[in-house]
Amino acid sequence: MATSITVLGSTGVIGRLTLEVLRDLGDRFEVRALTAGQNVDLLIDQIVATRPAYVAVGDETARKSLSERLPSEFRHMEIGVGTEGLVTAAKLSADVVVSAVVGAVGLLPTWAAVDRGATVALANKETLVAGGDLIMPRVTAQGSSILPLDSEHSAIFQCLASRGSLVGSVRKLLVTASGGPFRTWDEAQLENVTVADALRHPTWNMGRKITIDSATLMNKGLEVIEAHHLFQTPYDSIEVVVHPQSIIHSMVEFVDGSIIAQLGPPDMRLPIQYALTYPERVKRQTSSLNFAELSRLSFEAPDVSRFPALRLAYEVGRAGGYAPCVLNAANEVAVGAFLEGKLPFTAISKVVEQALEEHEQGMPGSIEDVVEMDGVARLLTQAILKEGRWRD
Numbered sequence: 001m002a003t004s005i006t007v008l009g010s011t012g013v014i015g016r017l018t019l020e021v022l023r024d025l026g027d028r029f030e031v032r033a034l035t036a037g038q039n040v041d042l043l044i045d046q047i048v049a050t051r052p053a054y055v056a057v058g059d060e061t062a063r064k065s066l067s068e069r070l071p072s073e074f075r076h077m078e079i080g081v082g083t084e085g086l087v088t089a090a091k092l093s094a095d096v097v098v099s100a101v102v103g104a105v106g107l108l109p110t111w112a113a114v115d116r117g118a119t120v121a122l123a124n125k126e127t128l129v130a131g132g133d134l135i136m137p138r139v140t141a142q143g144s145s146i147l148p149l150d151s152e153h154s155a156i157f158q159c160l161a162s163r164g165s166l167v168g169s170v171r172k173l174l175v176t177a178s179g180g181p182f183r184t185w186d187e188a189q190l191e192n193v194t195v196a197d198a199l200r201h202p203t204w205n206m207g208r209k210i211t212i213d214s215a216t217l218m219n220k221g222l223e224v225i226e227a228h229h230l231f232q233t234p235y236d237s238i239e240v241v242v243h244p245q246s247i248i249h250s251m252v253e254f255v256d257g258s259i260i261a262q263l264g265p266p267d268m269r270l271p272i273q274y275a276l277t278y279p280e281r282v283k284r285q286t287s288s289l290n291f292a293e294l295s296r297l298s299f300e301a302p303d304v305s306r307f308p309a310l311r312l313a314y315e316v317g318r319a320g321g322y323a324p325c326v327l328n329a330a331n332e333v334a335v336g337a338f339l340e341g342k343l344p345f346t347a348i349s350k351v352v353e354q355a356l357e358e359h360e361q362g363m364p365g366s367i368e369d370v371v372e373m374d375g376v377a378r379l380l381t382q383a384i385l386k387e388g389r390w391r392d
C-alpha cells in the first residue's frame, strides 16, 4: 500500500523539491494534502499533478483566486485558509507530514501532526526553536517521530544511525556552516550590505528568509537549538564549524575520539529522500562527488563578533523558557524589515538582542502559550523598529 503524505508549504523551495523526490519515487507515495501561502498558480499545477484530497492557502484572497481558477474536475475540493487550514491539513490521516512552511506559522500544524502520532519530516526549524521544550516530550508521548530534513540534522541523524552503542557514546555534535556570503567581509563592509548581496548564498539555493538567516549566521544558531532538541544534546556539546564548501553536512564525535561525517553535494533532495524512505536507502540518479576535483575542504571557527546572532542563539538556548521563541519571532520581523529595505543588515541581530532584553521572562505551559508569546514578541519587535530602540 502506498504511504500517504501531506506537504505543508508545497510551493516553497523545500516543498517543490519534496514533490520532485516523490515523483521520482513513483507509486510508493500518494499525496493526501498540500498547502501554499500565496502562490496559487504553482499550487494549481501541483494539484493537477498529485490530486490531493485537501488543500489550504494563506488567506481569503488566495482561496478565492484558487477556487475561481481550479480546473473543473477539482472544483469540489475543500480549500482551507490560514493557520486553521494548515492545522486541518496536518490532522488528516497522512502517514507522513512534511513540515516545510517558513516561520513560526508552522507551530500549530506541526504540533497537530505530532499530536496524532504522525511521522513528521521537519524542515521548519523555527517551530522547534520556539516550541521544542514542549514538542519533543509530546513526540514521545504520542508515539510520533520527527525525521530531520535540514541538511545538518539529516547528516547527524545519518552519522548516529551508524553508531554501535546508543547511550552515552557521543562526545559532541559538529554542525557545519557555509559561513554565508559575508564570511570574509569586515565590519565596515557589513555596514553596506544590500538585499541582493545577502540573497547570494555561496552554496545553497533556498527561500529568502533562510538565505538571510544564513548570511547573519542566525540560521546556524537556529540549527544549534534544533540539534539540541532533536538529539537531546546539551549546548556545551554542540559546536559550529565553518566549512565554506558545504560538502560535509555535519559530523558526530564519539567518546573514543572517532568522528563520523556525512558528505554529499549540496542538494536538498538527498536529505528529503532519506527522510521519506527511512530507514531504506533508495537509488537516485545523482553524480558522485569527485574528490580529485574538490581538491580542498577547509574549516574555520565562526566569528561571533562579526556575526552576533550565533552567540544570541546559544544564549537563548541555554536560558530556555520563552527566550528562544522571542529570538525567533524578533528575527522573523527583523529579517522581513531588512528584505523590505527598511533595516540595515547589521541591525538585524541588534533588533533581536533588544527584543530579548525587553521581553517578559517565563516558561510556556502549552503550545498555545508559545503561539501567544510569538505574537507578543512580534508586536514588541515592531515597536522596537518603529521607535529605533535597537540603536540604544
Ligand SMILES: NC(=O)C1=CN([C@@H]2O[C@H](COP(=O)(O)OP(=O)(O)OC[C@H]3O[C@@H](n4cnc5c(N)ncnc54)[C@H](OP(=O)(O)O)[C@@H]3O)[C@@H](O)[C@H]2O)C=CC1
Binding pocket: 008, 009, 010, 011, 012, 013, 014, 015, 035, 036, 037, 038, 039, 040, 057, 058, 082, 086, 100, 101, 102, 103, 105, 123, 124, 125, 126, 149, 150, 151, 204, 205, 206, 207, 208, 209, 210, 268
Ligand atoms: N530551502 C532550504 O534548502 C532549506 C530550508 N529549511 C527550512 O525549511 C523551511 C522552508 O524553507 P524554504 O522552502 O526555503 O522557504 P520558502 O520561502 O521557499 O517556502 C516557504 C513555504 O511556506 C509557505 N508560507 C509562507 N508563509 C506562509 C503562511 N503565513 N501561511 C501558509 N504558508 C506560508 C510558502 O507559500 P507561498 O510561496 O505559496 O507563499 C511556501 O510554500 C524554513 O523553515 C527553512 O528554514 C531547512 C533546510 C534547508
Ligand SMILES: CC(=O)[C@@H](O)[C@H](O)COP(=O)(O)O
Binding pocket: 150, 151, 152, 176, 177, 178, 179, 180, 204, 213, 214, 215, 219, 220, 268
Ligand atoms: C541546506 C540547509 O540545510 C541550510 O540550512 C544550509 O545549511 C544553509 O547554509 P548555512 O550553512 O550557510 O547556514
Ligand SMILES: [Mn+2]
Binding pocket: 150, 151, 152, 223
Ligand atoms: Mn541547514
